[in-house]
Amino acid sequence: MIGPLSLLIPTGVKLNGSDVFNILDPDSGGSATFSVPLSAGGIPPATHWGARTYLEDDTHNALTAMTTTQFKAFVDAKAAERARTPVGSVTAFKNALLIDAGNFWTFAAAQGLQRVVTTI
Amino acid sequence: MPMGLHLGLRLDSGRVLGGAFTPASLFTGGIQGAFYDPSDLSSMFQDSGGITPATVNNPVGRLSDKSGNGNHATQATTAAKPTYMVAASKNFLRFDGIDDVLNYVVPLSVVSDFTIVAAMIARHPVQGGAGAFGFSTSGGAGAMVVYDNDAFSGSTGGIQLFYGTNTAVENAGNVEGISRVVTIRAINGTQTVRVNGVAKPGGSALATYSGTVQGLIGSGVVNGQFSQYDLHGFAVVQGALTAQQTTDSEAYMTTRLP
Numbered sequence: 416m417i418g419p420l421s422l423l424i425p426t427g428v429k430l431n432g433s434d435v436f437n438i439l440d441p442d443s444g445g446s447a448t449f450s451v452p453l454s455a456g457g458i459p460p461a462t463h464w465g466a467r468t469y470l471e472d473d474t475h476n477a478l479t480a481m482t483t484t485q486f487k488a489f490v491d492a493k494a495a496e497r498a499r500t501p502v503g504s505v506t507a508f509k510n511a512l513l514i515d516a517g518n519f520w521t522f523a524a525a526q527g528l529q530r531v532v533t534t535i
Numbered sequence: 536m537p538m539g540l541h542l543g544l545r546l547d548s549g550r551v552l553g554g555a556f557t558p559a560s561l562f563t564g565g566i567q568g569a570f571y572d573p574s575d576l577s578s579m580f581q582d583s584g585g586i587t588p589a590t591v592n593n594p595v596g597r598l599s600d601k602s603g604n605g606n607h608a609t610q611a612t613t614a615a616k617p618t619y620m621v622a623a624s625k626n627f628l629r630f631d632g633i634d635d636v637l638n639y640v641v642p643l644s645v646v647s648d649f650t651i652v653a654a655m656i657a658r659h660p661v662q663g664g665a666g667a668f669g670f671s672t673s674g675g676a677g678a679m680v681v682y683d684n685d686a687f688s689g690s691t692g693g694i695q696l697f698y699g700t701n702t703a704v705e706n707a708g709n710v711e712g713i714s715r716v717v718t719i720r721a722i723n724g725t726q727t728v729r730v731n732g733v734a735k736p737g738g739s740a741l742a743t744y745s746g747t748v749q750g751l752i753g754s755g756v757v758n759g760q761f762s763q764y765d766l767h768g769f770a771v772v773q774g775a776l777t778a779q780q781t782t783d784s785e786a787y788m789t790t791r792l793p
Contacts, residue, residue: 416593419618419631436614442582442596444611450634467633468614469594519633 418469421519423526424449424511429464431508438490438499439474457529465528467519483509556783558652558770562602567773568649569606569639571598571752573766574626574791579619583611589619595628598637598752602770608637608752617753617766623793625767630667630753632658632763639750641771650776651719654767654788658711667762668769669755716788722775732785767791 424432429449436448448468452461470478477489483506494501515522523529558570572578579589583596585607594616598608610616617628617635630636655667718729728735752769754761768791770784 422614440613442584442611442613442616444583444615445613447612448614450612450615465633466614467631467635469616469618519631 416469417472417475418516419467420470420475421515421517421522422449422466422468423453423463423513423515423523423528424465424508425463426461428507428511431502431505432464432512434500434502435490435505435508438494438497438502439471439477441471441497452531453523453528454531455527455529457531459531461531463523463526463528465519465523478509478512479514556787558768558772558784558787559601559603561770561772561776561780561784562604566602567604567606567642568602568771569600569604569608569641569750569769570602571608571766571769572601572791573598573619573628573768575601576619576626579626579628583609591619591621593619595619598628600639604641606639606641608639608750610635610637620765625791625793627656627765627767627791629658629765630761630763632761634761636751636753636761639752641748641750641773648723648773648775649721650772650774650781650784651717651770652772652781652784652788653717653769654791655715655717656765656767656792657713657715658763658765667755667764668750668752714792716785716792718781718785720775720781729781729785731789732782 432449433446436445439445440448448466449464451465451467452459453463453465454461473489474493477486481489486509487505490505491501493499513522513526558572562568562570576589578599578601579595580597580599581587581589581593581595585597585599589595594613595618596610596613596616600606600608615634615636617630617637620627620629628637651668653668716731720727720729750771752766768788770788776784
């Protein structure tokens with residue numbers, strides 16, 4: 416495993432990202448990977464979603480070093496290996512994903528984002 | 536006085552003659568709850584199914600319940616798993632205050648009387664630090680929350696109880712590295728708190744629970760309010776512990792801390 420790493424995606428690709436991580440997560444709950452709601456000033460609704468996670472070595476390599484075509488083949492192979500539901504295109508998610516190895520909140524702030532806080 | 540074979544005779548306090556006290560002994564006789572002990576590496580697994588043993592500096596998806604009740608704390612999403620770490624020869628789980636949370640279910644029929652004892656070390660939250668652990672009902676609002684280093688509510692940080700309104704228990708500032716053994720005793724609908732064995736003034740009203748309770752460690756409420764801290768031990772026990780059981784449990788948890 417490599418990490419923990421900070422991952423950010425815009426809301427528009429959250430569904431695609433959830434479908435991809437349903438495959439990439441070695442455990443069964445990968446579809447819930449992007450669970451941290453973010454927006455400018457922390458004001459709802461969330462415009463982005465974040466996660467701070469460990470990644471398997473090959474998954475890290477696929478996300479950071481592969482082309483979208485290579486990444487699609489990687490995801491498809493993992494789906495078959497893990498008997499998970501295949502995804503269609505991964506292009507939107509792959510191109511929109513931001514990854515950083517540093518502090519999550521510093522990384523989010525650099526994108527002009529804060530957690531959307533819900534009052535209990 | 537309940538007595539039984541448990542590597543020796545067990546006394547009311549949970550002590551075992553000829554052996555040291557452990558919180559596991561609080562659950563004999565069908566007492567519900569859970570006991571999580573990160574110091575026991577064999578109780579931790581990378582996956583939520585409990586197949587792959589945990590390894591240091593990697594995520595943990597299952598923290599097995601050592602109470603004998605089978606109420607394991609689990610997390611199936613890798614991003615939301617705490618990290619198993621070691622410092623000063625002590626094992627612990629680090630919750631990142633971002634998205635890490637372990638879930639457990641405790642089938643308590645009457646939760647208005649319960650006791651939680653936890654050993655924890657606060658870590659400095661940068662943004663959004665809030666609930667350290669709590670109960671939640673059917674995915675809704677947190678019913679009982681202990682805040683640790685509570686930056687979220689605008690306090691100076693520390694321990695707070697929440698039910699309806701925040702009840703400050705100990706404001707110690709957002710200082711990284713504060714070690715605490717926190718005990719929550721809920722008796723006849725009122726929560727009281729002890730920190731490092733010292734009773735804190737005041738108490739907050741508590742809902743009367745029934746049926747299955749969703750327990751959270753790392754967060755105070757479903758879908759939000761995470762807190763950054765290290766967990767060194769955690770027990771939730773049906774009913775109100777005796778004074779001796781409470782001090783024994785606190786003493787045990789203290790030994791889990793570095």
